[in-house]
Amino acid sequence: GAGVSQSPRYKVAKRGQDVALRCDPISGHVSLFWYQQALGQGPEFLTYFQNEAQLDKSGLPSDRFFAERPEGSVSTLKIQRTQQEDSAVYLCASTRTSQETQYFGPGTRLLVL
């Protein structure tokens, strides 16, 4: 069956440019998570949705980062005015219920020049 998919897989942005990263969770999965993984580091939590409600956004590094999941399925992570320190892999994960293990997508590799 289809897993979590993310697009684009690779994104090169000029500093100051806005980017939008998309996550398609496994169909029917209620919870959705975004993580940021810097080179040589483990994933770090950014934000969490249960259906369309954003229940925790404490990991978003600045107000340049914004995430939405308007219909409780697809989610978009938007980064405004990108900076070089935003270069990382952005991972999306989903779970069927709030009590299950997280399934990760392949990530979007963002490079800000």
Next chain:
Amino acid sequence: QKEVEQDPGPLSVPEGAIVSLNCTYSNSAFQYFMWYRQYSRKGPELLMYTYSSGNKEDGRFTAQVDKSSKYISLFIRDSQPSDSATYLCAMSPGYSSASKIIFGSGTRLSIRP
């Protein structure tokens, strides 16, 4: 100091060897302990999880948790070249989606044929 510390490696062992991967942590509230495997250019996939202290075995993999020492381990028996990947320890205070998962930085493992 990070909440979860993990030796980044790289660790290189011959095929068939027993591999030992370890993490230490500082937050005594952690109750759930996980090991993820991450192949290059892929998202993490859950290998094993354990609750509180003790051992858990699954095929060639054994996870150990020692809460008194705040130390967790993953052992891989009869290691195979296909086990070459980055191994991430992870932990959280609870199992629900509302409990943030904190990841170690990952240990890069290479199994030599």
